[in-house]
Amino acid sequence: MDNKPIYLSLSQQSGFEQGYIQKALETNWITSGGPNVDEFENTIESYLEKELFVTALNSGTSAIHLALILLDIKAGDEVICQSMTFSASVNPVLYQSAIPIFVDSESETWNICPKNLEIAIKDRIKKGKKPKAIIAVHLYGNPYKIDEIHAIAEKYDIPIIEDSAEALGSSYKGKKCGTFGTFGILSFNGNKIITTSSGGALISNSIDLKKRAIFYATQSKDEAIHYQHSEIGYNYRMSNICAGIGLGQVQILDHNVIARRENHFFYKNIFSDIKSVRLFEVLNEDYYSNYWLNAILIEPNIKKKIDRESLRIAFKNQNIETRPLWKPMHLQTIFQKYPYYGNKIAKGLFEKGLCLPSGSNLTDLDKKRIKTVLDDFFNRT
Numbered sequence: 001m002d003n004k005p006i007y008l009s010l011s012q013q014s015g016f017e018q019g020y021i022q023k024a025l026e027t028n029w030i031t032s033g034g035p036n037v038d039e040f041e042n043t044i045e046s047y048l049e050k051e052l053f054v055t056a057l058n059s060g061t062s063a064i065h066l067a068l069i070l071l072d073i074k075a076g077d078e079v080i081c082q083s084m085t086f087s088a089s090v091n092p093v094l095y096q097s098a099i100p101i102f103v104d105s106e107s108e109t110w111n112i113c114p115k116n117l118e119i120a121i122k123d124r125i126k127k128g129k130k131p132k133a134i135i136a137v138h139l140y141g142n143p144y145k146i147d148e149i150h151a152i153a154e155k156y157d158i159p160i161i162e163d164s165a166e167a168l169g170s171s172y173k174g175k176k177c178g179t180f181g182t183f184g185i186l187s188f189n190g191n192k193i194i195t196t197s198s199g200g201a202l203i204s205n206s207i208d209l210k211k212r213a214i215f216y217a218t219q220s221k222d223e224a225i226h227y228q229h230s231e232i233g234y235n236y237r238m239s240n241i242c243a244g245i246g247l248g249q250v251q252i253l254d255h256n257v258i259a260r261r262e263n264h265f266f267y268k269n270i271f272s273d274i275k276s277v278r279l280f281e282v283l284n285e286d287y288y289s290n291y292w293l294n295a296i297l298i299e300p301n302i303k304k305k306i307d308r309e310s311l312r313i314a315f316k317n318q319n320i321e322t323r324p325l326w327k328p329m330h331l332q333t334i335f336q337k338y339p340y341y342g343n344k345i346a347k348g349l350f351e352k353g354l355c356l357p358s359g360s361n362l363t364d365l366d367k368k369r370i371k372t373v374l375d376d377f378f379n380r381t
């Protein structure tokens, strides 16, 4: 049998990328900023269906960093972070020498837990410092409890940075993810739902914030004939070549969302009668997920040799890539000294959870091979 590798999440080309890159080369727009960047920003703005301003950057991580800078987060300030996420959600807090305060997940959306969020805010205020921002994440494309979390943020008047890196194409009550926070961020890294090879975007609600984001992203050049600087600058702007790839990619964004959602229903069908497995799903019809990655929780059964690791190995033996869920940040060496509010929900998800191949280009043959592994694994006695 054909044993070529099946990956967790591969990028897929539309075929239109080349034309935009070619034009950029021909017109010599090959540096940061340019017509492709403008057009890419406009396209994402109209996709988000809300009066917002998109600033294209060289990564999602830089978008989070700029959001923190625009919120005036400085050394010693506290920022509440969802613990269950990728490290890029939190690293920029340390770039600012600020202090991450980690909060556990709830077990329904696997995202930041409203109860523990409020406990954390109250306790930090009691200890003398009100958190200056909250970084909430739509894990694997699945929206967090937006109404609850935003109500708490409003009650205490704390801005939200909405990490929508994995959730372009997801929505909540009909509104697109990325549009809810004081700032939203997107990632166009190679493994995300669409890519610019490497890239990201900052979503803000005023042209003034966009101008300031571009100022910081292009080395903070003051208005002067010579190079004059009164603030720290960064080299974070998206290049016109990368934006050309993005313009080709947005044309298959809807297709990719549909394909990833189809993968989800493929898995749902398989797991519907496997009692020891819970497939990660949206809570109710208010939530619409792009199902960027499909994840499952496996209830271990020692007698039947069933657990997360043995399933991972069964896939690996067939050249199929799977990966444990994000290891929570409060359990990481670099972050473990910072405060944590919660119990063991995120830790439990990490211990039992596995991400399955979810690319928008999985073929029927790929799915057949995946199903065979799962059937063999769970039917053994």
Ligand SMILES: *Cc1c(COP(=O)(O)O)cnc(C)c1O
Residues within 6 Å of the ligand: 058, 059, 060, 061, 062, 085, 086, 088, 089, 137, 163, 165, 166, 186, 187, 188, 189, 198, 199, 200
């Ligand atoms: C990918 C990702 C990021 C970072 O995006 P980059 O473009 O890779 O810098 C941030 N947060 C989450 C949750 C991500 O998955």
